[in-house]
Amino acid sequence: MTFHKVAVAIITPTHTKKSFELGLEMAKKFDSELTVIECMYKTPPKFYFFETKSDKKTTQNQITKLKAELENWKAVAQKQGIPIKTKLALTDNISHWVVDYVKENKIDLLIVDYPKLSMEEITLFDDIISIIHHKSHCHLLTTKPS
Structure with missing residues (x-):
């Protein structure tokens, strides 16, 4: 099995670098294009x-913070010779x-990051991941904290 296009979706406000690092490894292993969203x-x-x-x-501050994070990840991938795209999704769903x-x-x-969350957040993000899993029609990896 080979993956030509690998994407990492950061869906929670409190996330780790685990999913990005896994996406980087997978892109390197399969000589794939990487997208971080x-x-x-x-x-x-x-x-x-x-x-x-x-x-x-408030919205502009959030966007600025996320764009800075995407730029940092872009720099890491480029240092390792991995082609990368970044995308910021400001959405209702x-x-x-x-x-x-x-x-x-x-x-x-x-690849979707799933860090430790509060009970209220778990319900919301379980629903998000479930919908992505059932409707995306691609391979899905969920990274959980150790």
Whole structure:
């Protein structure tokens, strides 16, 4: 079995580097292209019909932080000679966005990070991973903490 396109989807706000490192190893082993996707829910505005300056600033701070992280991972992959793409997904529905991306880009292997979470978060992210697993039609690896 070979994987031509490997993607790492970071779906939780508290994640480890484990999934990225595994994606890097897999891309190296199979001489594959690597894509790292940072997924973030759109923050609902405080007021239903419009965003305040505070809402916009919060979202921009999150985006800036995630873009910096993607740039760091891009640098690591490039040092090792791995072709890499990065993508920031600001969405209302992470699972559907990831499934659509996997299908549109013909991803062979998807790696999803699953760190230690609170009980409330576990329910949400279990649902996300379940939908991705059943609808993405590609190989899926889930990295869990040791």
